[in-house]
Amino acid sequence: MTQTVELTEAAAYQVKDMMRHNEEEGSYLRVGVNGGGCSGLTYGLGFTKERHEEDELLEQHGLQILVSKEDGGILTGTKIDYKQSLMGGGFTITNPNAIASCGCGTSFRTKTKAGTPGDC
Template sequence: MTQAVEITTAAATQVKTMMKHNGEEGSYLRVGVQGGGCSGLTYSLGFEKERQPSDIVYEQHGIPVLVEKDDAAILEGTIVDFKQSLMGGGFTIDNPNAIASCGCGTSFRTDKKVGTPEVCE
């Protein structure tokens, strides 16, 4: 099965640090899409102990990654990175399938899936 999402080396290093710090070693990194946000869809990143039958599973940089099959087309070609600056650091998500994003910077929509927009605060 193909890798829907690319995890950069910088992101993988941060994920491994977070796994160790939070006692999540041996967990999967789930990358997903949920309805919500100003543009209709939001990204989700988190740790899970178990995979589901509908998950695509692969490994990058020693991290087992889960992507729900229904989310794979929306996330195809997406790059998850970690950027460090003087103000701190954070994950960035670059999705070539997003045709619009919110001024909040946390939600998006694609030409195939609009999602369920909410009001940004």
């Protein structure tokens, strides 16, 4: 069975580093989908201490990751990586369910969910 979300080792290292700097050790990494952006949906990554009954709990590279069941279908097979270049670094998200994305690269839509378009 495909995990909802796969975090690469590089992404996990970066998340752990961010947790240390923001005093968030012991928190969960919440991965989700929000309405907005010019294509209708945007990704959300953040730290939380709260786990809800409808959350799926994943453990990868020493991190506990939460994905709500509502977002799970949209995120199934999604890979989160962290890439470093001369211009800096950033997370990249590859979602096989996204059928369109905007030019700014921050929003997307799927075949079954268009979301609520807003500003990029």
